[in-house]
Amino acid sequence: MEIKNEETCKVYYDDFEPFCRWKNDEQRILEIHLRGFKKQHLRVQVVEPDVVKITGERPTDCTLRSRFRKEIKIPKNLKTDEIRAKLCGDILQIILPKQTTAFPAKPCCTESTTRSECMPSNYLICIESSSATLKMNTKFALQVAGVLAVVVAFGAYAYKCCHSGHVEG
Template structure:
């Protein structure tokens, strides 16, 4: 009668926290180090979404009723090669390695002095099919809305 079952216990988060982070900037990559003592690898999650946003989260039990958790979101730099981002965890530090993009040979042969890259060429190289479809869809919506406003007023 006086005993409680697991289903009667309410889960309560006693500790939402912001982990200590530091950036290590190198020539070929940037590394985000997130300090998470007392966490285990399986308690962590790292995701990248289509909007080039890096989401880092973790949750661990403190006791039967209390948990500790965090959630962090960071925009990925435009000069980062998002397809090659990787994470490793050891000694309480989650390291997220973000390699920087390197110019391709075709952009290096554009005739600019001192290896300077033509920025319009770089822009054209960055646009992929998904981005082109999104831009086209946005333009269609803008033109349709403008036409509607012109018709109404």
């Protein structure tokens, strides 16, 4: 019978912060990049009515394990009871369906943001809100430019028609 040395049984952890990004579609999708993780290494749970906790741990060798923990504050305009998660290759997608409302949702970033609301997870949510506003403003600007182009073209046509009739002499 062989007795194992206590030193060889000790496990060490490599804690890391995974790269995350938000996508905005008919639903909000948080993509978390997790190279080498498998479905059985991950856990996603709603720990409070407005917080999702994502944890993962996987072995990298016989004494080293790679792990992370992330908590995401969920905006009020999302359905917490319909949150889903799926692993596609090295990307974990947390899918947060939006609630359908008759009124637009209040933006998550306001001037009265408290210190606890400025955690990195919330910061990511606010970046996405800013980019969604930017996309909306860009779309509006393109519509205005299209209308202006039509008005200018019509004005040029009208000017040409009016001045070509007065040239006869």
